[in-house]
Amino acid sequence: MASPAQHEGDDDEDYMDQFLDKFAHQKYKGGFSEDKWEEEFDQVPMFMKKAPDEIDPLKNPELACLQSIIFDDDRPLEEQAKTYKCEGNEYFKQRDYKKAVISYTEGLKKKCSDSELNVVLYTNRAAAQFYLGNRQSALKDVLAARKLKPSHLKAIIRGALCHVEMKNFAEALAWCDEGLALEPKETQLLELRQKADKLKRLQERDVRKAQMKEKKERSHKEALIKAIQNRGIKLSAPLQPCRQSSGDEEEEEEESLSGGLEQLSLGSCGHQVLLDEQGHLSWPVLFLYPEYGQTDLIAAFHEETRFVDHLAVMFGEERPSWDADRKYSPQDLQLFFEDEEREELHHVTPTHTLRQVLTRDRCFIKDGTPAFIILVKGSSFEREFLAERKVHGAE
Structure with missing residues (x-):
């Protein structure tokens, strides 16, 4: 006679045989599909490679159930905070630093009484923030960690x-020294200190070079303004005189210098007056040809150069394309500068230098660029053009 245990075992085998026989005639509907089995396998909570961003209890009931067990609010705060720390560590390993920050933050929100755990949460969150490029937030977290454990x-x-990444090299050195006082052989701190010291020296060198360059440029600008003032050359608005000052007056002097230089800016022509080492000025000069609506720019017209010398080059063998009739010969040209305030034209003697003309009584420089009108002497256009304007002779 068979024992009860034997009958019980036989019953189990019979049940399994019946269960398997059922699928000989009826296909199992809960299995994985042949073509998408890997995707479906990844939906099983136990084998998921990556958790979904949002868990819908209707679509993922098993995962929602597991989450409710893991993050049960009835558990002690220390356990909950530790769970979030472990979750954050997993995200950190996957280099998903944004989610790591969120997990560590949730752990800190529990405000558990385990200060060591809170120190780790702050420090780990600082690391995640660092890799996200949030240096200031990372520094705030390490300060919070050190407040709990210096x-x-x-x-x-x-x-x-x-501090190294933020180029605060002096602070970085101080932090390294504090750490090396605790662990003199800490390799990472030793390397960091060496790097911070080198970068600090380079930074100080660059600051010195920038200061020297600024001082040199300022000195040159002051000399430029002084040279213009000493010649009696007039801008459309008067240059403010350079003066020595100290204290609060230094700011006023800087504004005065900036205001004078602004009038000598690059302007529309893209060039600026220059002062060479011999103390000579070279100006960007515009020649205007109203008959054809054309212009020429001489980027650096030396103040001691005569107008006729430039005209000889510009209208020599090679003429501009717009002078098809070759009317613009140096000996046949008349030059004028305009006094816009009085709406007058003033003759310019071609054999005079630029400096001689710029120092004339009614000659004003607009936008840092002297401009001169050129007409063909005796042409019909010249007669019509001058008939509408008051003209003064050359000096």
Whole structure:
């Protein structure tokens, strides 16, 4: 006679045989499909490679159930915070630093009484923020970690890293020294300190070079304005005189200098008056040809050069394309500058230098660029053009 246990075993085998026999005639509907089995397998919570961003209890009931167990609010705060720390660590390993920050933040929100755990949460969140490029937020977290535990070495290392990335090299050195006082042989701190010291020296060198360059440029600009003033050359608005000052007056002097230089800006022609080492000025000069609506720019017209010398080059063998009739010969040209305030034209003697003309009583420079009108002497256009204007002779 068979024992009860034997009958029970036989019943189990019979049940399994009946269960398997059923699928000989009826296809199992809960299995994986042949072509999408890998995707479906990845939906099983136990085998998921990556959790979904949002969990819908209707679509993922098993996962929602597991989550409710893991993040049960009835558990002690320390356990909940630790769970979030572990979750954050997993995200960190996957280099999903945004989610890591969220997990560590949730852990800190629990405000558990385990200060060591809170230190780790702050330090780990600082690391995630650092890799996201949020240096200031990372530094804030390591400061919070060190407030709870001043000697926490990882917080010190990450704080030093933040300061290096933010180019606060003096602060980085101070953090490194604090850490090395605790662990004199800490390799990462030793390397960081060496790097911060080198970059600090380079930064100080660059600052010195920038200051020297600024001082040189300022001195040159002051000399340029003084040279213009000494010649009696007049701009459309008067240059402010350079003067020595100290204290609060330095700001007024800087504004005065800036105002004078603004009148000598590049303007529309893209060039600026220059002062050479011999103390000579070279101006960008515009020649205007109203008969054809054309212009010429001489980028650097030396003040001691005569007008006729430039005209000889511009209208020599090679003429501009617009002078098809070759009317513009140097000996046949008349030059004028305009006094816009009085609406007058003033003759310019071609054999005079630029400096001689710019120092004339009614000659004003507009936008840092002297301009001169050129007409063909005796032409019908010249007669019509001058008939409408008051003209003064050359000096």
